[in-house]
Amino acid sequence: MGLSVFSHRSSLGVILTVLKARFLIISRYRGSLFLESLLPLVFAAMPILIGVAVAGGDAAAGQNFLANVGTADYKLYMLLGASVFIVVSTMLWIVGFWIRREMEMGTLESIYLSPAKRIHVVSGIASYAFIRSSIAFVAALAVGSLVFGVNPFRGEVYAAVAFLLLGLVPLWGLAFLFGALILKIKEANSVINSLQWVVSFFMGVFFPIAAFPPILRYVALTFPPTWMNQGVRASLLNLSYFFEAWYIHTAVMFVFAAVVPLLGYSIFLSTEKRLKRKEGVGQY
Amino acid sequence: MPDVIIKMEELSKTFISKDRKGLRSKKREVQALKGVNLEIYDGEIFGLLGPNGAGKTTLIKCLTTLLIPTSGTAWVNGYNILTHENMVRASIGCMLMGERGLYWKLTGRENLDYFGALYHVPKPARRKRIEELSTLLSLGDYLERSVETYSSGQKMLLAFAKALINDAPVLFLDEPTVTMDVPTARKLRKIVRDLNEEGHTIFYTTHLMLEAEELCHRVAIIDRGGVIELGTPQELKSSLVTEEVITLEGVIQENVVQNLREIPGVKSATIKSESKGRTTLAVICDDSRQLLPRIIETMVGNGATVDFIKPHEVTLEDVFIARTGRSLGVDTRVVAQKEG
Structure with missing residues (x-):
């Protein structure tokens, strides 16, 4: 058996080592974290400025928004949507590109040759994605609040943080699903580019999903980030939760948190097994 | 054991x-x-x-x-x-x-x-x-x-x-x-x-x-x-002990190789490498001393130019050539395919 000693501690060691290696690698690409923090600002600025242009002024835009959405603070609404979206997007990007890059470098086969369980390796990557997306969220919200002159701490801040954290759990599951997709089709760019828009559309980044026709609304409600986004906004902007009551909203998010990771991981494992029956995981 | x-x-x-x-x-x-x-x-x-x-x-x-x-x-x-x-x-x-x-x-x-x-x-x-x-x-x-x-x-x-x-x-x-x-x-x-x-x-x-x-x-x-x-x-090389290997180099066409294979006593004739118009050929036969004049005659008679001849010790590559009729340099991916 050589020097391998299997224990819970060594499994935790796998997660922490993968996490550390990711930070070491990104630290050698200077400037990327800074640029990433600016992205949600640009993302949120576009609809905010379009709103002002179309409504004919800040106050008019706020009044129109109040009539349609329930809050006049459309800037914070957009900024929150963009910041939550950046969390979702960063999570999917990091996991998707991680698999693709490991395939290209040949390190994916090296990982598969080791006795490390896939859940520990992917948990290391997901933890890294979680930390990076959290940094991007906080930076975007802080700088965005200064730039657009909004106060993000005026509502139920603790509830918003709780919804954000609860929403991250099913995101791990979605990251597994996304990873399975990249393993299968062996291409990350086109998947990420197309999913980027689909995700932001169904999450209701710039508008309430109540604006959707009924069928699209139900589709949007099956997507966990939509609930995460609405939970954060409802807490901070005093908007209504889906199905009105906060506890129903929370219960649905708990169900997502319990089901989606299991579903995502089992699909990831079955995709991996299918690939090993065919050409192997290293082919791309 | x-x-x-x-x-x-x-x-x-x-x-x-x-x-x-x-x-x-x-x-x-x-x-x-x-x-x-x-x-x-x-x-x-x-x-x-x-x-x-x-x-x-x-x-x-x-x-x-x-x-x-x-x-x-x-x-x-x-x-x-x-x-x-x-x-x-x-x-x-x-x-x-x-x-x-x-x-x-x-x-x-x-x-x-x-x-x-x-x-x-x-x-x-x-x-x-x-x-x-x-x-x-x-x-x-x-x-x-x-x-x-x-x-x-x-x-x-x-x-x-x-x-x-x-x-x-x-x-x-x-x-x-x-x-x-x-x-x-x-x-x-x-x-x-x-x-x-x-x-x-x-x-x-x-x-x-x-x-x-x-x-x-x-x-x-x-x-x-x-x-x-x-x-x-050693066992694999000994399996060719009754056979001898001759390496020939020169300008050698494919039809010459075919003709060599038809000489009685020649077990195999296989191109080992080709570079810049020069070919290296391995001929495995029973008795090189007896067959060499016939081999050269066949080659020259078919238009080949031979400028280097070397009998040598049996190697593992010769074992491979003797068993498959091909050199190890050949990519066998294509021949291993089977129509689905």
Whole structure:
């Protein structure tokens, strides 16, 4: 058996080592974290400025928004949507590109040759994605609040943080699903580019999903980030939760948190097994 | 009789490959392994020889759990590759992709530490092992540098160190010296022998016959997915003891080779290499002294120019040529295909 000693501690060691290696690698690409923090600002600025242009002024835009959405603070609404979206997007990007890059470098086969369980390796990557997306969220919200002159701490801040954290759990599951997709089709760019828009559309980044026709609304409600986004906004902007009551909203998010990771991981494992029956995981 | 440490039973692997022509593609079934049965003994250096596309890498990938065989099974260090994948992985060290499989943005030490953790090697043991490997492979000078600054040979040595990080009882080395310069390759072969003397079993693939003859206790020759010869290098060479090998060089056309094969007493005539209009031909025959005048006459009579003739000792490559009628330089992927 050589020097391998299997224990819970060594499994935790796998997660922490993968996490550390990711930070070491990104630290050698200077400037990327800074640029990433600016992205949600640009993302949120576009609809905010379009709103002002179309409504004919800040106050008019706020009044129109109040009539349609329930809050006049459309800037914070957009900024929150963009910041939550950046969390979702960063999570999917990091996991998707991680698999693709490991395939290209040949390190994916090296990982598969080791006795490390896939859940520990992917948990290391997901933890890294979680930390990076959290940094991007906080930076975007802080700088965005200064730039657009909004106060993000005026509502139920603790509830918003709780919804954000609860929403991250099913995101791990979605990251597994996304990873399975990249393993299968062996291409990350086109998947990420197309999913980027689909995700932001169904999450209701710039508008309430109540604006959707009924069928699209139900589709949007099956997507966990939509609930995460609405939970954060409802807490901070005093908007209504889906199905009105906060506890129903929370219960649905708990169900997502319990089901989606299991579903995502089992699909990831079955995709991996299918690939090993065919050409192997290293082919791309 | 030593214990069996790797056992293969009817191991087969079939791939579906796509032949593409523009937008159209046609599916083909490629049988990469055909019912391979082999036993590798504890403590031996076992060589797997064969041309590109013969099935060497597929066999290694099945044994190291990277691929699931279509049928059949195998055991490594007593663990089944289908039911105890993790225990198989913990029992082996692998160098399969040459210099690939390393993180170029990390230093050599960070790479070894990372893979050591993936192998569940405890941190103190990992640190000690990295120091041992650094001394063994003389990595000290560049262990703290990013891998992207390494030469090709240095990357290969680091990849070799990675395979040794968990000090596993079984090592799989797939063409480990392929991009190394001569002194580094010699050094690696010496380390392989030393590791074997310490008790490690080594599964070694190469297409370099001399390397196999120098290193391996036993050798299997694999061609088109099947094992066609198995034995010690001496046993395999002795199987051609009644035959002799002549190497001829010059301008030699394909029809000349055909005519040579028709001479009574000639067992095979195979082109070993072709470069800049010059061809190297291996002729295996019963009695070279008696047949040489007839061989030269046939060649010259058919328009060939011969400018070098050399009878030589039987090598493992000659064994391969005698058994398959082809040189090891030939890529057999195409001929191994079967219409699906």
